[in-house]
Amino acid sequence: MSDAVAVEAVGMTMRFGAFTALDDVSIKVPAGSFHALLGENGAGKSTLVKCMMGFYTPTSGQMLVDSKEAVIRNPKDAAGFGLGMVYQHFTLVPSLTGAENLVISREDAPRVIDWRKERKALAAFMETMPFKIPLDQPVSALAAGEKQKLEIVKQLYLGRRFIVLDEPTSVLTPNEAEEMLGLVRGMTRAGALTVLMISHKFHEVTSFCDDVTVLRKGRRTGGGRIADLDRKQMAAMMIGDQPIVALDSRSETPADATPVLTVKQLKAKDRTGLKSIAIDGLEVRAGEIVGIAGISGNGQKEFLETIAGQRAREGGAVVVKDTVYDASRAQSRALNVRFIPEEPLRNACAPRMTVAENIAFRTFDLNADGKPVAWISARAIRAYATRLIEQFKVKTASLSSPIQSLSGGNVQRAVLARELTGQVDLLVVSNPCFGLDFAAVAEIRARIMKARNGGAAVLLMSEDLDELLELSDRIFVMSDGALVYETPIAQADVHVIGEHMAGH
Amino acid sequence: MENDIGLWGVPLAVLGGAIRVSTPFIFVSLGEAITERSGRINLGLEGTLVFGAMAAYAVAVETGSPWLGVLAAMVAGSGFGLLHGWICSFPRVNDIAVGIALMLFGMGLAFFFGKPYIQPSAPNLPAIPLGDWSSIPQVRAALNVNALFVIGAALALFLWWAFKNTKLGLIVRVVGDSADSARAMGLSPTTVRLFATAAGSALAAVGGAYLSLYYPGSWNERISSGQGLMAVALVIFARWNPLGCFAAALLFGGAGALGPALQSVGVTQGYYLFYAAPYILTLVIMIATSSPGRQLAGAPGELSITK
Numbered sequence: 001m002s003d004a005v006a007v008e009a010v011g012m013t014m015r016f017g018a019f020t021a022l023d024d025v026s027i028k029v030p031a032g033s034f035h036a037l038l039g040e041n042g043a044g045k046s047t048l049v050k051c052m053m054g055f056y057t058p059t060s061g062q063m064l065v066d067s068k069e070a071v072i073r074n075p076k077d078a079a080g081f082g083l084g085m086v087y088q089h090f091t092l093v094p095s096l097t098g099a100e101n102l103v104i105s106r107e108d109a110p111r112v113i114d115w116r117k118e119r120k121a122l123a124a125f126m127e128t129m130p131f132k133i134p135l136d137q138p139v140s141a142l143a144a145g146e147k148q149k150l151e152i153v154k155q156l157y158l159g160r161r162f163i164v165l166d167e168p169t170s171v172l173t174p175n176e177a178e179e180m181l182g183l184v185r186g187m188t189r190a191g192a193l194t195v196l197m198i199s200h201k202f203h204e205v206t207s208f209c210d211d212v213t214v215l216r217k218g219r220r221t222g223g224g225r226i227a228d229l230d231r232k233q234m235a236a237m238m239i240g241d242q243p244i245v246a247l248d249s250r251s252e253t254p255a256d257a258t259p260v261l262t263v264k265q266l267k268a269k270d271r272t273g274l275k276s277i278a279i280d281g282l283e284v285r286a287g288e289i290v291g292i293a294g295i296s297g298n299g300q301k302e303f304l305e306t307i308a309g310q311r312a313r314e315g316g317a318v319v320v321k322d323t324v325y326d327a328s329r330a331q332s333r334a335l336n337v338r339f340i341p342e343e344p345l346r347n348a349c350a351p352r353m354t355v356a357e358n359i360a361f362r363t364f365d366l367n368a369d370g371k372p373v374a375w376i377s378a379r380a381i382r383a384y385a386t387r388l389i390e391q392f393k394v395k396t397a398s399l400s401s402p403i404q405s406l407s408g409g410n411v412q413r414a415v416l417a418r419e420l421t422g423q424v425d426l427l428v429v430s431n432p433c434f435g436l437d438f439a440a441v442a443e444i445r446a447r448i449m450k451a452r453n454g455g456a457a458v459l460l461m462s463e464d465l466d467e468l469l470e471l472s473d474r475i476f477v478m479s480d481g482a483l484v485y486e487t488p489i490a491q492a493d494v495h496v497i498g499e500h501m502a503g504h
Numbered sequence: 505m506e507n508d509i510g511l512w513g514v515p516l517a518v519l520g521g522a523i524r525v526s527t528p529f530i531f532v533s534l535g536e537a538i539t540e541r542s543g544r545i546n547l548g549l550e551g552t553l554v555f556g557a558m559a560a561y562a563v564a565v566e567t568g569s570p571w572l573g574v575l576a577a578m579v580a581g582s583g584f585g586l587l588h589g590w591i592c593s594f595p596r597v598n599d600i601a602v603g604i605a606l607m608l609f610g611m612g613l614a615f616f617f618g619k620p621y622i623q624p625s626a627p628n629l630p631a632i633p634l635g636d637w638s639s640i641p642q643v644r645a646a647l648n649v650n651a652l653f654v655i656g657a658a659l660a661l662f663l664w665w666a667f668k669n670t671k672l673g674l675i676v677r678v679v680g681d682s683a684d685s686a687r688a689m690g691l692s693p694t695t696v697r698l699f700a701t702a703a704g705s706a707l708a709a710v711g712g713a714y715l716s717l718y719y720p721g722s723w724n725e726r727i728s729s730g731q732g733l734m735a736v737a738l739v740i741f742a743r744w745n746p747l748g749c750f751a752a753a754l755l756f757g758g759a760g761a762l763g764p765a766l767q768s769v770g771v772t773q774g775y776y777l778f779y780a781a782p783y784i785l786t787l788v789i790m791i792a793t794s795s796p797g798r799q800l801a802g803a804p805g806e807l808s809i810t811k
Contacts, residue, residue, distance in 0.1 A: 094805060109674075
């Protein structure tokens with residue numbers, strides 16, 4: 001195996017029109033080191049690596065590979081220098097097998113593939129890898145952790161010796177993440193590989209990486225040896241001095257709190273129609289947050305859709321208070337049931353309708369006393385929206401902008417404003433903070449906690465274990481369409497939860 | 505003699521009919537399988553088929569060679585495919601709408617240029633008498649297999665192999681399953697789809713050539729009875745597998761031959777109903793393989809109808 005390469009970017013600047021995405025950033029990654037690139041969303045991490053890999057042509061700045069100047073105009077040039085990247089969204093082709101994916105990604109793939117010869121070569125290559133992956137299955141049948149490993153193996157198979165990992169652990173269980181990062185670190189220590197990892201998880205950075213570079217708003221705000229820094233210093237470099245909303249302390253759930261949501265023997269088919277979800281029993285009481293952990297694709301989405309009435313039930317019942325809940329508009333109004341689904345722009349908004357209209361979805365046809373009205377008052381809608389926008393700090397150019405023109409965080413705030421206004425008895429939330437920055441995350445979590453302390457029953461599904469540990473009173477693990485594990489927050493252990501997430 | 509085999513005549517006639525009727529289905533569905541595997545749907549194949557039938561017949565009349573006719577159909581067909589692929593390479597163009605437009609365009613153009621060729625007769629494509637060992641005329645008739653059927657069967661086998669074992673086959677699958685991955689590999693999805701659509705259309709036109717040069721073996725404006733459209737349903741039924749396309753085409757062909765076969769043994773009532781068998785089969789298959797709650801297994805990920 002050829003040796004790791006050293007990569008250095010000097011004075012990288014990237015402007016998109018008047019906007020400076022990257023301002024004179026330099027980063028040095030010595031051969032065989034494991035370097036972390038920290039920063040919030042929009043800090044310029046992706047822009048920096050895209051400039052390094054030749055996806056963007058930087059406005060100014062240059063690249064050094066093994067201390068020699070390297071001209072990288074496109075990803076092909078980068079590949080020529082042995083530079084490769086593993087994307088956050090997998091670039092493996094789902095219906096092809098691992099072996100097919102590897103062979104077809106090779107520049108010199110033969111016209112007619114002699115599979116006997118290729119299999120033998122692949123087996124010999126895999127011998128040199130610390131990863132064990134089944135190569136004869138379609139990639140779609142692999143677990144997320146295996147896909148991630150296969151992506152890394154693919155880069156090595158293609159002869160890359162410097163790899164950028166873009167948030168590689170976002171879809172892995174904690175145990176899978178630790179295993180994968182441990183193996184990658186082993187390869188860098190052995191001098192076979194240099195790695196630059198984009199991350200926002202401090203614990204991964206501190207336990208696996210050698211050096212760190214921190215970006216904020218397109219500038220380098222700090223960095224150095226991991227050994228010389230603590231989390232507080234890194235967090236300060238990352239978020240600067242912007243105020244962070246503090247979480248309300250958890251008020252005691254009354255011992256006699258009544259169950260608000262009861263799920264009994266619920267059954268439904270998943271999207272492929274081949275697997276099904278089966279929830280034997282789940283109760284969420286007033287004034288508590290029940291968290292559901294699990295790797296995406298284990299039926300959480302289907303579960304939420306079934307409760308929300310978007311997916312047909314095959315059996316069982318959803319009971320809210322004492323009423324069998326069939327998810328009609330009238331019922332959700334009468335029982336004060338609210339939903340914040342994941343990807344709110346797609347699942348909870350009409351993207352081309354205005355911000356005001358979207359905020360008024362639940363109330364536009366009611367008058368002040370909650371009675372249906374015959375004529376809808378645009379003025380009332382605007383007044384209502386104005387009040388909520390101010391209260392929830394939604395940043396929008398105007399009330400009549402289409403909601404799809406808002407940033408992700410502001411769409412989420414607008415949906416929160418709609419769902420959390422008025423009496424809320426049951427709140428069902430899915431991945432509320434996905435893709436949002438520090439300040440927005442803290443604010444949204446604070447609002448969910450406030451709703452709980454106000455007496456709402458909250459069912460929270462999240463792929464982010466830290467979020468669940470921070471907010472939940474009880475945590476369930478969902479795996480393969482069923483709730484397989486339950487723990488009160490006081491006894492919750494990340495590794496035990498992780499094992500159940502992986503299906504052990 | 506006919507009385508000797510009695511009702512056995514029906515399955516024999518269905519078999520012979522299946523081979524005869526299925527050939528255009530085989531070519532159109534294999535062509536559509538290539539196009540759909542690359543992530544695009546071409547509904548224009550009905551028009552391509554009709555135009556291919558006309559072009560093949562006209563060239564066969566003019567040159568006296570049915571094989572030159574088939575070649576002409578392929579050239580015309582790939583022209584239609586390139587047009588479809590080129591229009592679809594623009595952003596925000598819907599491949600289904602373009603397909604419907606090209607279907608009408610192809611049929612209209614075929615009728616326009618085909619008017620002078622309704623009268624003259626063209627030489628037919630050759631058949632291979634595989635039933636010579638038998639003395640029973642029904643067996644001989646059923647096994648008098650046309651050359652295109654044999655080519656179609658070989659082609660199905662070849663495509664099935666090529667999708668797994670050739671670089672080109674894998675590239676088509678990559679583009680059809682994930683355009684992002686294809687771009688990351690440095691492939692251009694639009695270019696691959698352009699040529700996949702052209703190849704698919706060329707095959708569909710061969711199906712048309714079969715109609716005008718072998719069975720029924722003449723050119724008129726009602727030569728196609730929807731084979732081009734039914735083949736689209738057939739590809740979905742066959743789960744985009746070339747061998748499945750071949751089997752499904754035989755099944756459709758057999759269903760199409762049921763009416764004439766019953767008629768030939770003297771069933772006089774209600775056989776018209778059996779003429780509708782292929783269409784009913786199309787409907788039944790589409791209903792049976794669809795579901796509101798799940799995605800189709802094995803569907804190329806980039807296909808606009810399954811996305």
